[in-house]
Amino acid sequence: MTAIDITALTDEQKAQIAAKFAAEEKEKKAKKAADKKLLKGLENDVVLKVIDFFIDKRNDLEDRIVNLFKEIEPVIELRAEVFGNEKREQDSHTFTLDDGTASVKVGWNVRPSFNGTEAEGIVKIQQYMTSLAGETENEKILMDMIKIFLKTDSQGNYDPRKVRELNSMRDRANSDLFNEGMDIVNEAMIDIRTSRYARGYKMVDFGDGIVKRVNFNFSID
Numbered sequence: 001m002t003a004i005d006i007t008a009l010t011d012e013q014k015a016q017i018a019a020k021f022a023a024e025e026k027e028k029k030a031k032k033a034a035d036k037k038l039l040k041g042l043e044n045d046v047v048l049k050v051i052d053f054f055i056d057k058r059n060d061l062e063d064r065i066v067n068l069f070k071e072i073e074p075v076i077e078l079r080a081e082v083f084g085n086e087k088r089e090q091d092s093h094t095f096t097l098d099d100g101t102a103s104v105k106v107g108w109n110v111r112p113s114f115n116g117t118e119a120e121g122i123v124k125i126q127q128y129m130t131s132l133a134g135e136t137e138n139e140k141i142l143m144d145m146i147k148i149f150l151k152t153d154s155q156g157n158y159d160p161r162k163v164r165e166l167n168s169m170r171d172r173a174n175s176d177l178f179n180e181g182m183d184i185v186n187e188a189m190i191d192i193r194t195s196r197y198a199r200g201y202k203m204v205d206f207g208d209g210i211v212k213r214v215n216f217n218f219s220i221d
Helices: 011-082 118-131 136-149 160-173 176-188
Strands: 092-096 102-114 189-205 211-220
Touching: 011 092, 011 102, 011 189, 011 211, 102 160, 118 136, 118 160, 118 176, 136 160, 160 176, 160 189, 176 189
Parallel strands: none
Antiparallel strands: 092 102, 102 189, 189 211
């Protein structure tokens, strides 16, 4: 490709080249805009093609899971009675065939949260952390705790799951102040039930001696 000496071009030639580049750039932008429009159309087609199927299935599935919860209630009560226990408000129950070829587990998806009083425990834990400054080994403990405990989300909230990990530091901390703070934080944690689920498996015979375990996992709001 021969190089062009811009200084040797006339004003008219420069204008022609500039116009050519401008036209090419305009063509690229037009093509990109057309491609985006085409892509969005294809995306819309995919959504419109499948969305009603999933909505219909979800409604049917929701009804079945709700009915399942109703059907297992007397079984749960009898299970507790047979084993001589009081009925418990536990988050899940599992039912499995005697030969293990099928099993259903129903329950609630749970999200840990705080009730608002965790700040009182955090104060005590931070006081303990502050008391560690200046000693090499204690500084290591401090840094370990900070990495686990002081990591917050975009809204500045502590992650209850991470806070629970601090319980593993009790023996290493060996501090009444730290333990007291952790007790307060733990008491402030609450598990919120977010949605119901049904999951499990069945050993399915596909013929020709092929038996496979087929799993399922469904949740509803």
